[in-house]
Amino acid sequence: MIDSPVLKVRDLYVTYQSSFGPVPAVRGVDLDIALGETLGLAGESGCGKSTLAMALLRLVPPATQISGSILLDGQSVLTMKPGQLRLVRWAQASIVFQGAQHVLNPVQRIGSQIDEAIQLHHGSTSSTVREMLALVGLSDGCADDYPHELSGGQKQRVMIAMALSCNPLLIIADEPTTALDVMVQAQILQLLDNIKRERGLSMLFITHDLSVLSHNTDRVAVMYAGRIVEVGPAEELLRGSIHPYSRALAESFPIIGDPKSRHQPKGLAGDPPDPNSLPSGCPFHPRCNVAIDSCKSIDIKLSAVTKSIDRQVACVHANDESRSVK
Amino acid sequence: MSIEAVQVSPRQMTWLRRRRALLRVWRELRHDRSGFTGLLLLVFFGVVAAAAPLIADRSELLAAAGRNNPDLAAPSAKFLLGTDDIGRSVLSQLVWGSRVSLFIGLLATVVAVVIGSTVGLISGYVKGRVGSLLLAIDDFFLVVPFLPLAIVLAVILGRSPVTLALVIGFTSWAGSARLVRAQVLSLSERGYVERARALGANSRHVILRHVLPGVAPLIIANATLIVPGAILTESTLSFLGFGDRLSPSWGKLLDGAQSSGSITLNAWWYYLPPGICIITVVLAFTLFGRALERIFDPRLAGR
Amino acid sequence: MNFLYVTKKLLSAFLTLIAVVIFNFFLFRVVDRDPLAKYRGRSKLSIAQREIMIERLGLNGSKWQQFITYIKSTARLDFGRSFDSTRPVLREISDRLPATLLLVGISTILTILIGVYIGARAGWQRGSRFDRVSTSATMVLYATPEFFFGMLLLAFIAGRTGWFPTGGLRDVGADTSGFASILDRAHHLVLPSLTLTLGYLGSYSLIMRTSMLETLGEDYLTTARAKGLRDRDVMMRHAVPNALLPSVSFIAISFGFVIGGAITTETVFSYPGLGLATADAIRNTDLPMLQALFLVASSAVIIFNLLADLTYGLLDPRIGRAK
Ligand SMILES: Nc1ncnc2c1ncn2[C@@H]1O[C@H](COP(=O)(O)OP(=O)(O)OP(=O)(O)O)[C@@H](O)[C@H]1O
Numbered sequence: 001m002i003d004s005p006v007l008k009v010r011d012l013y014v015t016y017q018s019s020f021g022p023v024p025a026v027r028g029v030d031l032d033i034a035l036g037e038t039l040g041l042a043g044e045s046g047c048g049k050s051t052l053a054m055a056l057l058r059l060v061p062p063a064t065q066i067s068g069s070i071l072l073d074g075q076s077v078l079t080m081k082p083g084q085l086r087l088v089r090w091a092q093a094s095i096v097f098q099g100a101q102h103v104l105n106p107v108q109r110i111g112s113q114i115d116e117a118i119q120l121h122h123g124s125t126s127s128t129v130r131e132m133l134a135l136v137g138l139s140d141g142c143a144d145d146y147p148h149e150l151s152g153g154q155k156q157r158v159m160i161a162m163a164l165s166c167n168p169l170l171i172i173a174d175e176p177t178t179a180l181d182v183m184v185q186a187q188i189l190q191l192l193d194n195i196k197r198e199r200g201l202s203m204l205f206i207t208h209d210l211s212v213l214s215h216n217t218d219r220v221a222v223m224y225a226g227r228i229v230e231v232g233p234a235e236e237l238l239r240g241s242i243h244p245y246s247r248a249l250a251e252s253f254p255i256i257g258d259p260k261s262r263h264q265p266k267g268l269a270g271d272p273p274d275p276n277s278l279p280s281g282c283p284f285h286p287r288c289n290v291a292i293d294s295c296k297s298i299d300i301k302l303s304a305v306t307k308s309i310d311r312q313v314a315c316v317h318a319n320d321e322s323r324s325v326k
Numbered sequence: 327m328s329i330e331a332v333q334v335s336p337r338q339m340t341w342l343r344r345r346r347a348l349l350r351v352w353r354e355l356r357h358d359r360s361g362f363t364g365l366l367l368l369v370f371f372g373v374v375a376a377a378a379p380l381i382a383d384r385s386e387l388l389a390a391a392g393r394n395n396p397d398l399a400a401p402s403a404k405f406l407l408g409t410d411d412i413g414r415s416v417l418s419q420l421v422w423g424s425r426v427s428l429f430i431g432l433l434a435t436v437v438a439v440v441i442g443s444t445v446g447l448i449s450g451y452v453k454g455r456v457g458s459l460l461l462a463i464d465d466f467f468l469v470v471p472f473l474p475l476a477i478v479l480a481v482i483l484g485r486s487p488v489t490l491a492l493v494i495g496f497t498s499w500a501g502s503a504r505l506v507r508a509q510v511l512s513l514s515e516r517g518y519v520e521r522a523r524a525l526g527a528n529s530r531h532v533i534l535r536h537v538l539p540g541v542a543p544l545i546i547a548n549a550t551l552i553v554p555g556a557i558l559t560e561s562t563l564s565f566l567g568f569g570d571r572l573s574p575s576w577g578k579l580l581d582g583a584q585s586s587g588s589i590t591l592n593a594w595w596y597y598l599p600p601g602i603c604i605i606t607v608v609l610a611f612t613l614f615g616r617a618l619e620r621i622f623d624p625r626l627a628g629r
Numbered sequence: 630m631n632f633l634y635v636t637k638k639l640l641s642a643f644l645t646l647i648a649v650v651i652f653n654f655f656l657f658r659v660v661d662r663d664p665l666a667k668y669r670g671r672s673k674l675s676i677a678q679r680e681i682m683i684e685r686l687g688l689n690g691s692k693w694q695q696f697i698t699y700i701k702s703t704a705r706l707d708f709g710r711s712f713d714s715t716r717p718v719l720r721e722i723s724d725r726l727p728a729t730l731l732l733v734g735i736s737t738i739l740t741i742l743i744g745v746y747i748g749a750r751a752g753w754q755r756g757s758r759f760d761r762v763s764t765s766a767t768m769v770l771y772a773t774p775e776f777f778f779g780m781l782l783l784a785f786i787a788g789r790t791g792w793f794p795t796g797g798l799r800d801v802g803a804d805t806s807g808f809a810s811i812l813d814r815a816h817h818l819v820l821p822s823l824t825l826t827l828g829y830l831g832s833y834s835l836i837m838r839t840s841m842l843e844t845l846g847e848d849y850l851t852t853a854r855a856k857g858l859r860d861r862d863v864m865m866r867h868a869v870p871n872a873l874l875p876s877v878s879f880i881a882i883s884f885g886f887v888i889g890g891a892i893t894t895e896t897v898f899s900y901p902g903l904g905l906a907t908a909d910a911i912r913n914t915d916l917p918m919l920q921a922l923f924l925v926a927s928s929a930v931i932i933f934n935l936l937a938d939l940t941y942g943l944l945d946p947r948i949g950r951a952k
């Protein structure tokens with residue numbers, strides 16, 4: 001049991017149905033998150049991060065096609081019956097949603113929104129609303145408030161309290177700080193970090209800002225056009241990424257605590273591809289500055305690099321001497 | 327194409343653009359099943375109303391026409407939909423009634439749309455005292471129950487079809503004023519109006535040349551949805567005693583059917599047909615109007 | 630909901646009421662050039678009678694003096710005498726008010742409950758069979774004049790089966806007190822309230838369906854689902870309470886239609902309430918009655934709107950909640 005990961009995703013495909021036809025938002029993703037481990041998932045807007053997160057609990061619209069396998073604590077999420085799925089949701093894995101503004105019901109008191117989850121899964125938890133609020137640093141009084149009476153940071157704390165209320169094994173944090181101002185961002189990140197350590201939780205931490213990952217993640221996966229293009233230990237990957245996309249991503253943000261990196265931000269030209277019309281071959285080739293002819297036709301699979309068994313990259317240049325790890 | 331383009335005048339260009347827009351609406355309508363059904367039904371009733379003199383002679387509506395016929399006779403070869411309580415053919419009255427109902431419904435709509443669009447355009451465009459006064463008037467007319475108001479006006483002003491149409495129009499513009507106003511506000515938010523104003527145009531010009539074309543599709547769709555309401559109001563007023571028994575609308579026929587006791591006498595041919603006609607025409611206008619709304623405002627698609 | 634909000638709404642209702650009273654004067658004394666002609670039309674008046682009528686209708690003096698007289702008598706609820714029955718209008722109205730309140734009250738409650746249920750479910754299960762069937766049905770309901778419903782019910786239910794009376798308030802010669810009389814009144818109410826309910830069910834459920842569709846994409850619904858709530862509970866606890874908010878004001882506005890519906894419904898069933906009184910007043914050109922009935926109808930809508938605003942304040946915590 002120790003060795004088996006809390007989350008094990010294999011060959012996950014998620015395809016939305018839209019009026020313009022199918023939208024392949026996630027295309028063959030493999031992921032593992034061990035007990036107590038935090039995996040950072042980074043990528044530009046629209047690359048499929050939220051889709052992946054939602055698919056983990058089958059929260060995508062009903063018409064959406066999902067294939068592959070998702071094992072959450074050994075149970076197969078994609079094949080379980082609706083009743084079973086409802087038991088797994090929140091009790092095994094909970095989500096801190098992107099943009100706290102609208103994720104709380106505006107006409108229900110905070111306390112009762114947290115309590116709703118607790119009551120629903122009372123088999124797995126004996127926590128109370130008050131304890132949960134205290135845990136995230138909010139006063140008891142907040143329980144009687146409505147969402148519009150709280151600040152953005154407070155709302156995100158409520159969301160975290162709610163996510164913790166049923167003692168899940170895994171927390172999925174989808175850009176938990178995007179909508180907040182910088183001071184509050186730091187506080188929320190700190191809070192998540194502390195709680196995760198205290199409780200030994202596993203976490204999937206989603207962001208488009210690589211710099212927030214260096215501190216609080218064990219491993220990092222970089223996503224592009226619905227796929228993971230590079231994955232590896234956080235420190236290693238952030239200091240020396242191999243895939244040209246991860247590099248560009250890393251360089252476009254200063255690394256916290258490394259003053260030198262501030263002076264070389266290098267934006268990435270062009271826009272991420274539209275999942276409706278992906279480029280042929282390696283989907284990154286139109287924006288890649290080291291692309292070779294074969295990149296237009298051959299799509300390289302994610303595979304281990306020779307240098308380090310912990311790292312996998314999807315690029316022709318993955319094992320080039322000059323570009324590998326320092 | 328480019329050579330042709332050089333040769334067309336700006337006026338022709340506008341015409342071409344309008345024609346293209348109309349064609350687009352037509353194409354989308356063809357694919358909107360309920361909207362197209364509504365349109366076909368409307369065409370049917372329009373043809374019946376236009377051809378009324380060919381179907382039945384107007385003299386059949388006179389009280390004298392029924393003198394030699396049996397009263398409340400069941401449908402027969404001579405009277406396909408039987409006769410009313412004074413022996414007149416129900417079918418003839420129904421055919422001529424389509425004229426009265428449609429005429430009043432359409433005229434009332436024109437009145438309502440003109441008042442509603444004017445109030446909406448001005449109150450959305452003009453800020454300050456005039457704007458808020460118009461808004462207050464609009465609020466007032468939204469609250470005042472329109473049927474009692476229409477009744478009072480009709481009693482005071484007279485009972486002729488044209489007066490009825492004016493009264494109905496005057497009592498049903500508040501909703502569309504509200505709608506047009508909201509659209510004007512959203513157009514000005516998008517900088518539509520600012521640009522024209524910056525070029526030095528005066529208010530009249532801006533409203534007529536820039537704002538009105540922007541809200542026109544909405545006004546058309548909305549008008550199509552006012553007609554059914556106006557027809558229903560007309561039938562209600564007629565049922566309550568307004569209107570002319572010798573040139574009856576469908577609602578007036580229902581009034582006749584009700585007061586002649588056709589229900590207790592089981593004379594279904596008297597009360598069912600006008601009711602069914604009202605329902606069908608109202609439904610047709612509603613389906614057609616909703617389809618137009620969907621075409622003009624894609625946000626509503628799939629509703 | 631705080632004191633300020635309530636005060637504001639009360640004040641605006643009061644102002645609207647005043648506006649209606651003034652508008653009423655305008656209608657009957659300015660738009661109508663010669664109110665007396667309508668009375669004279671039915672019986673010849675001697676000069677002396679004419680003087681009395683002018684005095685009684687408050688038509689003497691300048692328009693301004695007439696206005697003062699009108700305001701004073703309206704404030705005393707003195708609406709003069711009915712042209713038709715010659716009884717005081719206030720008596721006529723207060724005698725008939727309870728019957729109409731009962732009819733309109735029952736129908737409104739039923740319409741709201743059923744309409745909200747159908748609309749909410751149709752919107753939630755958009756595109757489903759329930760949605761398709763109920764939306765088509767509500768369109769037909771909407772297109773049918775309510776008095777035609779009444780006529781159909783009379784013909785096919787009251788007429789054919791005899792299960793229900795064809796009209797009136799109570800059976801002739803029935804007890805006027807006790808349980809039997811309540812049953813009798815209820816028996817007479819079934820078809821009229823069914824008529825009125827069917828007549829306006831369509832608009833109410835369409836309103837609710839639209840606001841339900843607008844909440845479908847909201848993030849808090851995803852949160853609720855993620856928590857493991859059943860679909861039913863997501864709908865009942867999260868979607869419906871939010872979707873009700875915009876519906877409240879629309880429903881309040883449509884209440885004016887229900888008042889109109891009461892007029893024809895009471896006519897079809899000879900149900901002796903204010904609606905039937907209105908129909909009679911139309912046929913008799915009974916101006917004093919019409920004037921008062923118009924005031925009553927408008928006040929009813931204003932009061933209903935006020936109730937809706939207050940309900941809204943209760944349902945939506947964002948409305949000026951004192952912190
Ligand atoms: N319900 C949907 N139907 C159709 N397409 C969708 C739907 N939801 C998302 N998409 C598309 O799927 C792609 C991935 O979206 P997703 O929200 O997963 O991106 P993301 O990486 O989370 O971006 P962000 O950083 O902006 O949150 C996008 O191109 C988006 O337009």
Ligand code: SF4
Pocket residue numbers: 243244245282283284285286288289290291292295300314315316317
């Ligand atoms: S495979 Fe080619 S195009 Fe893709 S990232 Fe590597 S070098 Fe660039």
Ligand SMILES: [Mg+2]
Pocket residue numbers: 049050051098174
């Ligand atoms: Mg996202």
